[in-house]
Amino acid sequence: MRVVLDVMGGDRAPEVNLAGGADALGRYPTLERLFLVGDKDVIEREAPNHGLDLSDKRVEVVHAPEVVGMSEPGAKTIRRKKQSSISVGMDLVKAGDAQAFVSAGNTGACVAAAQLKLRLIAGIERAGIATGLPNDFGPCHLLDAGANPEAKPSHLLGYAIMGAAFSSGVYGVDKPRVGLMSNGEEDEKGTAFTKQTFAMLKEFEASGRAPFEFVGNIEGHHLFDTKLDVCLCDGFVGNVVLKSCEATAKTLSKSLKASLTASPLRKLGALLARGAFAELKEKMSAEAYGGSPLLGVNGTVIIAHGGSTALAIRNAIRTAVESVDHKVNRHIAEALEMIQRVGQEP
Structure with a gap:
């Protein structure tokens, strides 16, 4: 690897x-082999x-004199x-010298570089980041x-297939x-965008081609308490949801610590x-997941949080190894x- x-x-x-x-x-x-890419x-x-x-x-240093700042525009900077x-x-991944890429850097730049250099898997219109959340029934x-x-x-139909x-x-x-993230479980709920997506997913499932069970619209709490493997949303909503969850977890942890030491x-x-607190931290901590796969490109790309710790980086590398081992792109x-x-069958 x-x-x-x-x-x-x-x-x-x-x-x-x-x-x-x-x-x-x-x-x-x-x-x-671990390629360390950066200023030598x-x-x-x-x-x-x-x-x-x-x-x-097992270590090889590869000199790269430039750095993409966290606030720089991704595609233009690449x-x-x-x-x-x-x-x-x-x-290095494009050339076949490496099988996976891991970065806690500028997300837009990582996505732009991956789509530009590695290209999309045939049949996929847009790449998407799949971030695991600790659902009661397994990762969602x-x-x-x-x-x-x-x-x-x-694009969300493609995410459903990839997820x-x-x-x-x-x-x-x-x-x-x-499931499809919306503001209510009823079929008629949502924006024009989510309603169009809902109809497309229902039609696709009815065609008999779907490699998944579409459970319809879901709300935020379903991410954690309902048997659900994939939650679909656009990147704007997904990023807001993810950062809100992270902030909530940090606030609760801080408040709990203050109460327990009062x-x-x-x-x-x-x-x-x-012991129970340690188990809870392991289950809920973003560090345990480490990084999120960018699905849809011809290569394994793992994007870690900008504020990652050393533990999170270690686990991001682990995620990269597991993704290659499990042949996710295949x-x-x-x-x-x-x-x-199936679509071509009479």
Whole structure:
């Protein structure tokens, strides 16, 4: 397994990326090569401070003198900064030198570079970010979580197909359940966009070609308490939902900590229940997921949160390894081929 790590991407670069990379090398033996892409001088100077041995044969430094800032426009900057760590790293995947790309950098730039350099899988109109949320019945993937803010109904149909293939191929779900984010469960609820998408999904399911079960409109709480594998939305809504969930979790955690340390008796209770709190943190923490796959491009691209910790970067690399191992893109391509065959049958 050969993975590219964008060392310069993210709010805490390069420190957390180097530390996360070192941790991943120690934990995942199938990671035969980790390409560290970024400013060579910076990498060589900082790597020893974060437990990363550059003399390790599994490590290769690839110089990229430019950095895409977190606030820069994605597509325009990718075309202008051809020697950025994102562009150079994506080129390694395009050339076949690496099988996956991981970055906590500018999301728009990562998506633009992936679609420009790797191209879309035949039959897919737009790539989408699939972000896992801790549903009571297993991960529910929000798709799209930010790649395509101005989506069309046909784009969401593509997300449904890709999300179902991802759930089947990675999690072994036989008939993934797919819902459409709206402001109510009733069929007539939603905007003109969601109503058009709803009608398209219903028609597609009725044709007998759908590799999923369309459960109709869903609301926010269904993401966590209902058996659901994929939640469809455009990238604007998905990103707002995701960041709202993250902020809510942080606020609750902060409030809970304050309450549990308000008195000696409460501190004792918290100490006795620390195992339960550790389990809850592991289940709810975004760090456990690490990164989100960008589905729909000819290559494995994992996009991590800009504020990722070293643990999140390690898990993003793990997600990259698992995505390649589970042949996610092959599952998507096979699903599209099956749909086309069924559509051609008399």
